[in-house]
Amino acid sequence: DSGVTQTPKHLITATGQRVTLRCSPRSGDLSVYWYQQSLDQGLQFLIQYYNGEERAKGNILERFSAQQFPDLHSELNLSSLELGDSALYFCASSVRGREETQYFGPGTRLLVL
């Protein structure tokens, strides 16, 4: 158990819908990262937040957005969902001062029908 929690574990929804994925980092970690794992694209970095501020952006679609709240939990919002958005979404967190080492949550499996 890495100490990073993600909810829900599974999510099934329809095209065009909007969903919110939630992540709680390990106690004391200020950085939160979101990654997408799909069969065709592999593991891709989406976005990073540090203490409530966006720090880095990767291959994140405009339909996707994220935020980190004062209690340091983070949410990833996916809207206007398409079939191709079906994937495993991971959250990770890292320790202040050793931010290159990331600990991953169990992931949220999203299925868009």
Place this chain on the structure above:
Amino acid sequence: GDSVTQMEGPVTLSEEAFLTINCTYTATGYPSLFWYVQYPGEGLQLLLKATKADDKGSNKGFEATYRKETTSFHLEKGSVQVSDSAVYFCALSDRDNAGNMLTFGGGTRLMVKP
């Protein structure tokens, strides 16, 4: 940009065989290197890491040495077990990039037969 290349799987071995999974990288800065493991139906677990050239990371019998001259970070284990069956990902974090995002290889599936 940064990239990581892993040998394609699946790699199928008998129990107690020697394991090598090749990983090479391209980075503009001075990356830290990682191996993560994903067991069936689970998330990514950090297996080992190395943060500078010639460092050796090790954990649970697995080892990998950061070779800057060959830009490689090959994963090895002397004697694999059935319980090692999983997908292994090589990754790098480039300190020169804003943020500390990980760039992953495509993953290598290992299957160990009794």
